[in-house]
Amino acid sequence: MTDKLILRALKGETLPVPPIWMMRQAGRYLPEYRATRAQAGDFLSLCYNPELAAEVTLQPIRRYGFDAAILFADILLICQALGADLWFETGEGPRLSTITTPAELAALKPAHAIHDRLSPVYETVRRLSRDLPAQTTLIGFAGAPWTVATYMIAGRGTKDQGPAHALKAADRATFAALIDLITEATIDYLSEQVKAGAEVVKLFDSWAGSLKGQDFTDFAVKPVAHIIAELKRRHPGLPIIAFPREAGQGYIGFAKATGADCVAIDNSVSPDWAAAHVQRDGCVQGNLAPHHMVSGGPALVEATRAVVQAFRKGPHIFNLGHGITPDADPENVALMIETVRKG
Ligand SMILES: Cc1c2[nH]c(c1CCC(=O)O)Cc1[nH]c(c(CCC(=O)O)c1C)Cc1[nH]c(c(CCC(=O)O)c1C)Cc1[nH]c(c(C)c1CCC(=O)O)C2
Numbered sequence: 636m637t638d639k640l641i642l643r644a645l646k647g648e649t650l651p652v653p654p655i656w657m658m659r660q661a662g663r664y665l666p667e668y669r670a671t672r673a674q675a676g677d678f679l680s681l682c683y684n685p686e687l688a689a690e691v692t693l694q695p696i697r698r699y700g701f702d703a704a705i706l707f708a709d710i711l712l713i714c715q716a717l718g719a720d721l722w723f724e725t726g727e728g729p730r731l732s733t734i735t736t737p738a739e740l741a742a743l744k745p746a747h748a749i750h751d752r753l754s755p756v757y758e759t760v761r762r763l764s765r766d767l768p769a770q771t772t773l774i775g776f777a778g779a780p781w782t783v784a785t786y787m788i789a790g791r792g793t794k795d796q797g798p799a800h801a802l803k804a805a806d807r808a809t810f811a812a813l814i815d816l817i818t819e820a821t822i823d824y825l826s827e828q829v830k831a832g833a834e835v836v837k838l839f840d841s842w843a844g845s846l847k848g849q850d851f852t853d854f855a856v857k858p859v860a861h862i863i864a865e866l867k868r869r870h871p872g873l874p875i876i877a878f879p880r881e882a883g884q885g886y887i888g889f890a891k892a893t894g895a896d897c898v899a900i901d902n903s904v905s906p907d908w909a910a911a912h913v914q915r916d917g918c919v920q921g922n923l924a925p926h927h928m929v930s931g932g933p934a935l936v937e938a939t940r941a942v943v944q945a946f947r948k949g950p951h952i953f954n955l956g957h958g959i960t961p962d963a964d965p966e967n968v969a970l971m972i973e974t975v976r977k978g
Pocket residue numbers: 657658659660661662663672678705706707708709710711727728729776792839841958
């Protein structure tokens with residue numbers, strides 16, 4: 636169905652009005668999300684409940700008519716499928732058992748063993764591909780290996796990814812073997828999402844910005860390039876979005892180096908800079924600062940117009956530069972969409 640706007644932009648078409656969706660569009664800023672999450676009990680139970688996960692995925696589509704729905708799940712589910720313990724501390728974030736030694740790495744499951752645990756996610760995708768409106772594109776996703784590894788090594792989110800950098804320096808073989816394991820598991824995971832009905836997949840590399848120089852090439856570019864090449868071999872024509880968040884200069888040439896059809900841009904770079912240096916290689920996604928969803932008003936309208944204006948001469952998918960935050964006002968999301976669609 637190439638008439639879907641997101642798929643047209645991903646093929647490189649410049650559209651008069653950019654299609655739009657929003658990172659974390661199903662989330663705590665929406666009262667209906669909070670109600671369904673309470674019904675599920677907790678966040679992980681919601682991720683593994685196909686009926687309720689499909690329901691929260693659909694909520695922002697019903698409310699706002701976004702052009703894409705993103706599967707409701709989390710990048711850390713794959714860690715659990717590989718055998719790590721995973722839980723979420725209320726108000727704090729994810730906690731995992733840590734992988735810092737060859738023995739802990741060896742105790743993980745092989746990549747092909749992830750599907751038992753992840754089969755409810757594939758069922759969510761099947762339900763969504765059946766229930767979504769005809770014009771809405773279904774996006775599947777996974778974390779990129781480096782970002783997933785930072786959580787598996789530290790056992791939690793960290794400001795500077797210190798534990799992962801430390802393991803990379805102290806025991807490069809173990810670190811590289813963990814990256815390889817996550818890479819292989821991610822290929823199988825995304826491939827199953829595509830078989831279940833995902834039309835596009837996105838790789839979230841939230842901590843790509845902390846990799847510098849050769850490390851950026853080795854761990855933000857190479858594993859992502861490998862995943863993309865293998866997915867495109869298995870699923871010819873599959874469009875892929877890569878998000879090497881806060882890559883800065885690393886955004887330049889990232890699409891060519893990895894084979895991604897679209898590079899998602901965070902809001903630490905200006906839309907004009909990204910148009911000049913990244914969009915010349917193809918579709919870009921982004922990059923309104925999420926704080927506008929909290930503050931709203933004329934500044935939101937002005938910043939939204941500036942993003943649309945900067946990217947209007949090439950293929951563009953409108954999005955935020957990072958996920959919407961729980962304190963956002965749902966009315967501001969409506970104002971952003973109206974501004975994008977009506978100018
Ligand atoms: C690093 C990362 C994670 N998860 C994700 C990333 C990469 C993108 C990014 O940088 O934000 C990706 C993610 N997480 C979630 C989605 C679903 C799809 C979407 O709506 O975008 C996606 C694509 C749901 C979620 N994942 C999480 C929530 C909030 C959970 C809740 O309901 O309490 C949601 C809706 C929890 C989560 N999950 C993660 C953290 C650090 C946290 C805690 C912080 C927080 O609460 O925002 C790991």
